[in-house]
Amino acid sequence: MKLGFLVDLNLCMGCKGCEIACKVENEVPLSSWRLRVKYIDMGTFPDTSRSFTPLRCNHCENAPCERICPVSALHYLDNGIVNIDSARCIGCAGCMMACPYGAIYMDPESNTADKCTYCAHRVESGLMPACVVACPVEANIFGDVEDETSHISRYIMEHRGAVQVRKPEKHTDPKHYYVGGGNQTLNPLAHERIEGYGLFNNITTLDTIGDPNHSILDRFITPIFGGHNDHLTNESFLEFEQGQDENKKEKGGHH
Amino acid sequence: MDHGTVIEATKAVVTLDIALPGIIWGWMITLNMWAKSIGTGVVLVGAFLLHRHKKEEMPNLRWLMPLISFIALNIFLFFTLIDLHQPLRMINIFLHPHWTSAITVGAWMASLFTGLIMLMAVIGAFDAFPDFRRHCSIAKSVRAKSSLYEKVFPFVVFLALPVTMYTAIIMAQSSARELWVGAPELIQMLLAAFMVGSASLILISEKWSAEVKKDLAMILAFSVAFSFTMYMGEYFFSFKAAEVEATLAFVHSGGAYNVQFWFAMVLGFIIPFFIAKGSMTNYNPTLMRFAAVTTLIGLYMAKDVWLKIPQLLPLS
Structure with a gap:
């Protein structure tokens, strides 16, 4: 079994329901996100379009975070999920330096690295990840990519040629796929961050990694x-x- | 902000996103790498000098070399520890080691290296000051095992090489930062050790023979020259990786760390090179001490820039 995720960006409407469901389900602290939906605007007025790209851990088969973790806090589960054991993490941030997708954060409450686990605790109980349940348009598709009868496998086969992963040149073999994405949405070098174009916020950078009061x-x-x-x-x-x-x-x- | 500016059709703009992480590995990791270079560099340069010259020409080397190394290694280990967000769990590296991680392998090697250096420092110090604690039983037993120093030394020199270089493998394993490529970083780490190793020994070489001092000048001149060449190559000609180009284009355009980089190059590489090159034939102790200090400062600044600039790039 190899669990994977697929997001059909043609369906996603940027409601951020998945983002909130993830925050609630996993008690993700303030200033931290396991899953986020990024808005990207393209074109020149009036011919503009907005795309919504949910970003989370890619659960790579060749995960750089797992390789660099000095204490095996990051480890593979039998079902392919790259899981994290917060009780073992020493907080070296090596995984944050290794992850090419910027998917790992330092929890400011526990001061340990954390990330999306595809809701491994729910999956273990036979439930779908919280973000999948919350999605009103079923843009999030989750399942066993090694089972060719699974929904995700059939979806990938139906959209073959249009299925992409982020940063394939990194050879991380991600198990997180996108349909309807393009270079401008999936490649961080292909879009700009310009101050003043934000909808609700300015471009912001966290002042500290982990607990800000941790001297x-x-x-x-x-x-x-x-x-x-x-x-x-x-x-x-x-x-x-x-x-x-x-x-x-x-x-x-x-x- | 002028909101009337049109967004070009070929460009995409992020209009909503979360706060991005800033510098993840900061000055503590710079200090970590810098101090480790001194800790291993004095051993490597010291071994080279002992191979080429008689130990009588460097009377204080036997005890000062391991002492400097021991102090530097403790600075390195201390800052490694306090940079962790869960420092008390450092023990997990020894209880639950994950051997594919260069952090794990490095921590084990560095701990062993520090232990051996401490042994050498204690033996060297008791031998250098025979009247100190003359009647103490511990001092007596250490002095009785003085020959252990020479037995351990070759192994320590051998171990200094991987301890110097393993940080380069950590940087290489940091797959998200394409600027750090394993092979050049390995050589940069080695050259950094020779730079600050020779610089540190220059500061204690007042009573050493002229030939030894000229060798120190030669090591400093060659190591800064080679290291500078590599920095220039990486800084200007890293064409093949898109993320590296994007990072360096930002720095080249006068962005953050541009001034610090060039200040580091002048202070840590160009000035010491010309002083050391001149001292290879006509040794000037005052200028060489100045060059040693600028090398130590300049290398810290260069390492700091090289550590931070790949972290400026948003990954997602």
Whole structure:
């Protein structure tokens, strides 16, 4: 068995339902994403088009992240999923340097590397990944690519010639396919990031990798004696937000 | 921002995306590589000098060489450790080693190397200062096993080579950063070790013979010349990989790290080369000390640039 993923970009409408479902299912912390949908605009007004490209771990058969991981925290499952054992990860970020798809992040709460696991915990229970369930147009297709009767295999055969993977020149043998993609959507060098063209946000870069409050001493002291890392969670953020709202109310602002 | 600008038909623009990661491996990894180069470089250069000259011509080499190496290796190991996001789990490298990873192989070799260097430093120091702790039983037993130093030394020199170079394999395994190619990085690591190894020994060579000093000048001159040539080749002629071209085009155009790169080249390579070349025939100790310091600073800056620029490119 070799589990794979296919996204039909002709169907994807950029609703980001998969992104949210992934965040909720896997409790992905703020400032981190296992799956994201990137919007790319092409053409000149009025002849423009917008494409939506969901990006996640490619679960490569020849995974550079698995090779560089010094402690086998990243490992293959029998079904082909490249899984990660957060309890073993030492946080060297070697996998982040090795992954050609930028699919791995440093969890700011656990300070360990993390990524899409194709919802391995759900798959183990016979369920589909959360993003597949959430997709309203069934653009996400998941299944066994070694079983020629599976939906994904049939889809690949029906669209042969139009099925692509990202960065095939890296020889990572990704098990994540796209239909309806092109160079301008799948190749990061073929599209630009221009400040001022963002829909809701500016071009932003994370200030830190992992916990922003993890100073040199804290890295040693916090795990032994506890520290600010214990209360820097999504919950603390929500509490902060609620506090801000209460302040607004007190000042007569809108809720 | 002028929103009236049209988007060219041939170009695509990202209009919504998440925040991108910035520099993942930063100054701590630069310091890690730089300190390791000193730690192994003094051993390699020291071995070369001992092969060519009598040890009496370098009276303090026997104890200062392992001492400098030991201090540098501890800086290297300390910053390796604190750069980890889970430093207390470093032990997992020894409990759950994954041998395809150059990080694992390197950690094992570097730990063994540091242990042997510590042994040499202790023996060398007790032998160099025979009156120190004369009646201490531990000191007595160390002095009694003084010959162990010479027995261990060839193995340490042999081990210094892979310990110097394994970081290049880590860079090669970082498949996402095409600028780092295994073979040239291996040679760059070796040359870096000879550069800072000779520079460090120049700083302690005041009482050494003139011939030894000229050899040090020769090693410095040749290593900076070869390393500079390789940097120029990689910086200007890396045509074959699209991501490398994109990265270097950004830096060439005056982008981030352009000034630092050229400052590093002048400070760490060009200035030391001309001083060392002159000192190969007419040794000037003051200028050579200056060249040694600029080499140490310049190499740190060059390594820092080379580490960071491939990380500027968005991967997705």
